[in-house]
Amino acid sequence: MTDLLETAKPMRADARRNRELILAAARELLGSEKADAQIDEVAARAGVGVGTVYRHFPDKEALLGELVRERFIRFNARLQEAIEDESAAPFDALAGALRRNAAESASDAATRRALMSGSERVFAHAEAEKEEFLRLAEVLVGRAHRAGELREDFVASDVPMVMCGVCSTMGKRDAGWEWERHLELVLRGMRPSG
């Protein structure tokens, strides 16, 4: 587990620690039950004053945006690994990365909610990482196409689209919604129609 954040100017040690505590508190609180936790609660759980939360994140959406950004950094790492894995067939490399990314999303309800909020303001924080995601997806999709292993009309931007679809159905096991099956069904649909 390496550092996710490369900040331009190094923060004072206590500030850096507070920042991490705030993000951890947000992930825990927003993840379990309390989808609508207040900033005051996040601050309390992190053991800092509200003002400190606002010093690190200009508003609530910036805080959620950082969760999304860090998630994309991890998504991209999985895609990069798939690109570097020479042993797998192109489609399997792509499918494997999607399975791993889905599994990670499944265990991070807070970020999923932030992703699903659909707020442009939240996503704006992760713009660069989103673009990088598309670049990486392009490589994997291109390879699968050249190998004839992917539906012809499937494009790189369909990768985040179908992943968004699968993530939107996570956390509803009590309704019989099994995202693993959902994902497999989508992967099956991605194969060539021949």
Add this chain to the structure above:
Amino acid sequence: MTDLLETAKPMRADARRNRELILAAARELLGSEKADAQIDEVAARAGVGVGTVYRHFPDKEALLGELVRERFIRFNARLQEAIEDESAAPFDALAGALRRNAAESASDAATRRALMSGSERVFAHAEAEKEEFLRLAEVLVGRAHRAGELREDFVASDVPMVMCGVCSTMGKRDAGWEWERHLELVLRGMRPSG
């Protein structure tokens, strides 16, 4: 377009009219741009006082819940039509209903947001309609299974699951997300793997 609401006790004409005005205002405001419109704005657009909104809907989630409930009533009508259509092959009947329901959802951003909110409180308002949806889906899924036209592991509760997935990706054409293609891909994935 018949009446969607069968209220037990008929309302006074002005109250009934206000109720419809409020729902229409909510659909318009919450649909376009303003996902976070206040109740005051909804009331203003409907031409009533805030108190009137709260007289008809105990809280904001009840208002959103009613949008969801009405949407499910329409969903169910499409499924019922598919059940009664003897001319189509079982899978095509199911697929046709899903295409029509998706198209209707696509043009109702307000309800989609309410559906996606994932709030249990919002969904509680449409419990009966959700159960009816599952009963109808069961019929169509059962027929398609018996005709050998559906993936063996596909179950009735997968219908709302995949529809939720497709709906979660609507309204993002600027990112290249085409829900029609998403739906076709999912429908393709639903076919038997043989």
Add this chain to the structure above:
DNA sequence: ACCTGAACACCGTTCAAGT
């Protein structure tokens, strides 16, 4: 340089007065 938390502003909700 960063932290704190009381104070402020905004929006969901209530309720006393009106028709």
Add this chain to the structure above:
DNA sequence: ACCTGAACACCGTTCAAGT
């Protein structure tokens, strides 16, 4: 019976004072 909108409560955000 139903409607109105000022008043209240809650939570996101600010900022003066502290370390």
